[in-house]
Amino acid sequence: MQAVIIAAGEGSRLYPLTDVIPKIMVPVGVDQKPLAHMIVEHCMDHGIADFLFCLNEKNAKQVMNYLGDGSRFGCEINYSLSSEPLGTAGELKLAWEKDMIRLPSLIYYGDTLSKVNLTYLIQKHERTDADFTITVNDKLTIPYGYVTDDGYGKALTIMEKPLISDMTKNCIVDVRSRASAGGVLPIFYVDNEDFYEMYCRFGYDLVGQVLPFMMQNKYNITVYHDDRPFLDLGNWKNYTKAKEWI
Numbered sequence: 001m002q003a004v005i006i007a008a009g010e011g012s013r014l015y016p017l018t019d020v021i022p023k024i025m026v027p028v029g030v031d032q033k034p035l036a037h038m039i040v041e042h043c044m045d046h047g048i049a050d051f052l053f054c055l056n057e058k059n060a061k062q063v064m065n066y067l068g069d070g071s072r073f074g075c076e077i078n079y080s081l082s083s084e085p086l087g088t089a090g091e092l093k094l095a096w097e098k099d100m101i102r103l104p105s106l107i108y109y110g111d112t113l114s115k116v117n118l119t120y121l122i123q124k125h126e127r128t129d130a131d132f133t134i135t136v137n138d139k140l141t142i143p144y145g146y147v148t149d150d151g152y153g154k155a156l157t158i159m160e161k162p163l164i165s166d167m168t169k170n171c172i173v174d175v176r177s178r179a180s181a182g183g184v185l186p187i188f189y190v191d192n193e194d195f196y197e198m199y200c201r202f203g204y205d206l207v208g209q210v211l212p213f214m215m216q217n218k219y220n221i222t223v224y225h226d227d228r229p230f231l232d233l234g235n236w237k238n239y240t241k242a243k244e245w246i
Contacts (some may be wrong), residue, residue: 001050001122003043004130007036007063007110008056008082008091013235022059023233024110028242036063037231037244038245039108046118047168049075054091055112057081087204096196103193107206109186113245115228116187126158130222131192132214136182138165139227166215182223192219 011023018026027032033041051070051223054064070077080095088109095101104125106118108133116135125133141161148157159166169180184207190196196216203209216222235241 001048001104001106002047003094003106003108004095004101005036005039005051005053005108005110006088006091007059008086009110009111010056010085014233014239017239022055022062023073024053024055024059025062026233026239026242028233028239029245030115030243031088032064032243035113036065036067036110037073038113040067040070040075040077040116043108044073044075044123050107051075051077051149052080052095052163053077053188054080054082054095056085059081061175066131071076072196085173086199089200089203089210092196093200096200101196104189104191107188109128111233112231113184113233113242114184114187116226116230117228118187119187120226121187123236124189124224125189125222129220131219131222132195132211133224134211135185135187135189135224135226136220137181137185137227137230138168138180138225140161140164140183140230142167142183154176161215182225184228186232191226194219217223 007024011018014023014190024036028035030036053063060079064079067077078100079102080098082091082094086094104113121133121135139165144157146162146167147155149155154233164181164183199214202213231238231242
């Protein structure tokens with residue numbers, strides 16, 4: 001199968017570092033390897049050895065010089081380059097139109113450090129015969145306080161930066177007995193060409209625009225829960241944590 005790594009963003013939240021080096025090339029972990037290297041290793045640990053990196057022309061040279069064709073890592077790496085900002089869905093649509101994406105494919109955001117069990121993700125997807133699988137984690141925190149009430153204004157619980165799992169336990173809304181929740185991680189599994197061919201053209205954001213539209217149209221979208229460590233390198237606080245990643 002193929003892993004599609006989306007890394008065409010400007011990395012503005014990590015300025016001025018990203019004036020010099022693309023975000024996907026920042027050194028992370030105790031070994032200070034480029035983030036791109038860490039992502040390739042993570043995927044290869046789960047048997048994935050075919051990669052497509054979606055980059056912009058501005059940041060592509062450093063990435064391509066380091067990764068090359070993938071042969072020194074024991075994999076195959078190709079590149080789809082965009083000349084202007086297209087958003088996540090736009091980058092995928094462009095690569096699909098170039099006939100560079102094949103199914104099934106793993107979508108992996110290039111600002112992510114993760115220990116998600118990709119093998120289990122793929123197995124879950126195959127068992128359910130889904131069109132699209134979303135990875136979620138209920139051990140994430142939300143960056144603000146959370147309150148539940150009785151529906152009439154009386155506070156029942158209050159939590160400071162709670163785990164999503166704690167929010168679910170304290171939710172008073174009637175839900176199905178097996179209902180669960182989780183924070184969406186930027187790792188997805190796709191096995192339906194309609195996603196690339198039809199739906200990626202309808203919005204820049206997968207979670208905010210594309211996937212809700214697919215759900216409305218009754219595609220089989222499943223959820224894979226994985227609470228292993230995850231870090232989004234979208235800000236300086238998390239980048240500092242990333243230096244300690246093992």
